[in-house]
Amino acid sequence: MSAVNIWERMLNIDRRWIFLGIGIVSIVPFFINFGMPVRTTIEVESIYDYVDELGSENAIFISFDFAPGTQAENMPMAVAVMRHAFYNDVPVFMTANWPLHHGMMLAAMEYVFNPTTEGFYQDIDFDDWRELREAGVTAKGDLVDAWESQGNQLPDGAMGWVFEGRDYAALGYAPVFNLVILGMTISIETQYPIDAHENALGEMPMLQEHKSLREVDLTLTCSGSAACEWWITYAREKIGMPVAFGVTAVSATDYFPYLQTGQVIGQMGGLRGAAEYEVLLAENGITSSTDKAFTGMDVQSVAHILIILLIIMGNIAFFAGGFHKKALLKEGR
């Protein structure tokens, strides 16, 4: 076998071997913890700092603008910011710009409210605290005291109570979402008379305090498409609303210009961005540990090392085999 053939074989390696290699290096780190550090970047820190400054008198939007195809990247971002907001008693409005994305919003709530999730929040349905609401008890501290005085106990492991209509509103999907954003700059209730659970928004205490986007302090758009630009176009530019991006890694480079112009306050790019936010939450005692995004970073690092090695090997084979001098490789390359 001549030397050229070895290089050529390297360049024409069956791609299934590469898939197998990626598969193996993506599974092994789940069992052998390499403990690679995740350093936080200013783009993510600025979102964290902004949310951390907010309190119960403020409110944020989390827009679920992603489908199941990118939930591995986008879901941890939404979950991390949702937990941060709940920890600080910041009311959260949740929207979705497409029918499939509506399901992602429900899945995120199910995860954060699920008692089997570490550091879950105990959810109280809108109807369950009707009496207290009608008695005018809506301030978070008073509400928790009144709720617990009725004999309700926070379950073990729960981080706190969240009251539907006071701490969150699942608005969900509405069609022609860019115009919905525009409409919400005037009134949220006209765009969403009822939420995803068919509760009347007009009865929600959080809507009484935040009637339009002008009275909301931030939108985090977790996006697997160009939908995040709608929030810039129709909310940021129209009324100056602060916007933060949580975007997939594939589209992260497309949106860095918005950071440079100051149109967004920060950006989480891909799983790495979500892992950084999880690290910030854990370091500051907001969660007891990191979550799925951070767990995936070891895998990410090892898989990247393999891909870098493959790229280097491919280039060595290409140049050492002299293929840069030939118009085409054999076998149709």
Added chain:
Amino acid sequence: MYETIGIWVGAIFTLAIYSFLYKENSIYRLAEHLVVGISAGYGMAITYQITIKPRLVDPLLSGDHWILLIPGILGLLYITRFIPRISWMSRYPIGFYMGTAMGVGFPLTMKARVLRQLEGAMVPLYQSGMAWYEVTGNVVMILGTLAALIYFFFSKPHKGLFFGTGSKIGIWVIMVGFGATFGFTVMGRISLLIGRIQYLLGDWLHVIE
């Protein structure tokens, strides 16, 4: 019970899709077609349940909001696409939507995506008090932007110092951009794989937390 069935279905279909990595096969095609069909069905059900029913059907049935008949009928005109003889009627809702979207979106889009970006590119090359890395960053950004624009300027041949060298630098700038995008793309694809492995090993097999 239902959750367990759901996890098993998800796991089996994940493996069915990944079987494509070995070679094209009928199990993969079945899973692919099911994804398309179920997504469309789910979308229709959600749209009816949380949009059409509460925002159109229920208010109309209550008899208080007859004004909703106008957008309702306009929306129904879309369906005339399926009847060739009267399919021209579908142009009205399309025209209405396009006109509205353009009218509302154009000024804001120009501001957000063009004027703001232009403004962002108009930065001082040097000001007293600026750190060296800020100066370098601004110079690289402005020269890079100009070079990339020269590359896409086709009314003059790419020859000479200005157009020739400028377009060559422009190619390098664009290649650096592609490189960064490729790196992020690799990261994104691996992230999606990680998500599926977490599902298979965690939610399904329970061998990881």
